[in-house]
Amino acid sequence: MGQCEQLASDLDDASVETARRRLLRWYDEEHRPLPWRTNPSPYRTVVSEFMLQQTQVATALLFFEPFVEKFPSFAALASASEEDVLRAWSGLGYYRRARMLKRAAEAIVRRHGGNLPATREELAALPGFGPYTVGAVGSIALNLVLPLVDGNVRRVLGRMMAMDQDLTTGAGRRRLWAVCERLVDPVRPGDFNQGLMELGATVCLPREPLCLVCPLYDLCRARSAGMPEDFPRAAARPALQRVREVAVALMRNGKVLVLRRGESGAFAGMWELPRLDSRELLEAGELTPERVLFDLVRIRPTAAQNIGTSRSIFTHHRIATDLYRAESADGEPIRRQRHVAHKWVSPRSLDALPASRAQRKLFELLKLS
Numbered sequence: 345m346g347q348c349e350q351l352a353s354d355l356d357d358a359s360v361e362t363a364r365r366r367l368l369r370w371y372d373e374e375h376r377p378l379p380w381r382t383n384p385s386p387y388r389t390v391v392s393e394f395m396l397q398q399t400q401v402a403t404a405l406l407f408f409e410p411f412v413e414k415f416p417s418f419a420a421l422a423s424a425s426e427e428d429v430l431r432a433w434s435g436l437g438y439y440r441r442a443r444m445l446k447r448a449a450e451a452i453v454r455r456h457g458g459n460l461p462a463t464r465e466e467l468a469a470l471p472g473f474g475p476y477t478v479g480a481v482g483s484i485a486l487n488l489v490l491p492l493v494d495g496n497v498r499r500v501l502g503r504m505m506a507m508d509q510d511l512t513t514g515a516g517r518r519r520l521w522a523v524c525e526r527l528v529d530p531v532r533p534g535d536f537n538q539g540l541m542e543l544g545a546t547v548c549l550p551r552e553p554l555c556l557v558c559p560l561y562d563l564c565r566a567r568s569a570g571m572p573e574d575f576p577r578a579a580a581r582p583a584l585q586r587v588r589e590v591a592v593a594l595m596r597n598g599k600v601l602v603l604r605r606g607e608s609g610a611f612a613g614m615w616e617l618p619r620l621d622s623r624e625l626l627e628a629g630e631l632t633p634e635r636v637l638f639d640l641v642r643i644r645p646t647a648a649q650n651i652g653t654s655r656s657i658f659t660h661h662r663i664a665t666d667l668y669r670a671e672s673a674d675g676e677p678i679r680r681q682r683h684v685a686h687k688w689v690s691p692r693s694l695d696a697l698p699a700s701r702a703q704r705k706l707f708e709l710l711k712l713s
């Protein structure tokens with residue numbers, strides 16, 4: 345079946361009209377009063393959309409107001425130091441988003457005088473603006489008639505249309521975007537898109553969806569088939585791989601050594617204690633605190649003492665990090681791998697550094713030792 349025939353079988357005009365009308369009415373009555381909705385501006389919409397990628401609303405709420413208070417405009421964000429921006433983002437995770445948000449602000453100031461550009465093409469040319477962000481920012485902040493697809497939208501529409509294909513594949517994604525393009529309300533595209541996402545977040549839940557209060561109840565094919573949870577078909581998740589890591593709090597005169605990551609790759613620009621897992625050793629051998637320090641900074645410590653283990657999950661890895669405390673009398677670090685700077689800081693001031701959540705757990709272990 346071609347894409348046009350597929351679309352025709354997916355949606356008829358009357359269903360499209362009914363879905364728009366009911367969803368907008370429901371959204372008007374039921375939406376949560378989130379700060380980027382009750383006091384909206386193009387800048388606040390952009391910040392909220394970057395924060396909400398891969399982050400729950402409840403978590404973003406903790407960071408949103410402090411962030412926009414510290415950086416109140418595209419111009420303020422563009423002129424801030426990257427370290428300040430990463431620090432304000434610390435704890436939200438996925439730090440690449442913060443770097444891309446700052447780059448987008450710089451481009452908006454440089455190319456558009458500090459105002460959000462008004463076309464789909466100009467939005468799509470901004471750093472960090474993929475199809476979802478273009479759709480979200482364009483429809484919510486500029487009322488452009490653009491669709492969007494996120495995990496909540498995928499679930500709601502996958503069920504409403506009883507799509508039995510894997511919607512995370514290329515063909516599945518194209519079909520879903522085509523359905524959204526057809527559905528999006530031409531008068532209130534931003535509210536329509538937020539309505540779909542809100543419905544997925546609060547009613548069309550992954551487990552035990554609340555179909556009896558859903559505005560799409562009698563349009564929903566998965567519900568009428570009596571098996572909403574069977575849609576959309578889930579992609580098989582890769583199993584989590586266990587990784588053991590060793591980190592070292594290397595002390596000298598009451599201060600601890602921290603290293604700053606380079607400008608690319610995971611945790612770019614963030615500070616961390618020296619740490620490696622066994623796959624990262626420069627030569628085969630046992631993963632020990634001495635090896636970690638030698639491979640990363642060429643320092644030989646005095647005897648190291650284990651002060652605890654911290655656990656975290658990163659992408660497809662379940663990581664157990666053994667933290668050791670060691671002393672070093674002399675010798676300046678010679679950085680040999682992924683780091684571009686180092687410094688000695690008091691354990692109390694670790695909290696002021698831009699650092700990942702996993703690193704913050706290690707900082708806490710050190711302070712308790």
Ligand code: SF4
Pocket residue numbers: 500503504547548549553554555556558559560561564565566567572
């Ligand atoms: S009727 Fe149920 S399954 Fe269908 S969209 Fe609504 S909440 Fe989801």
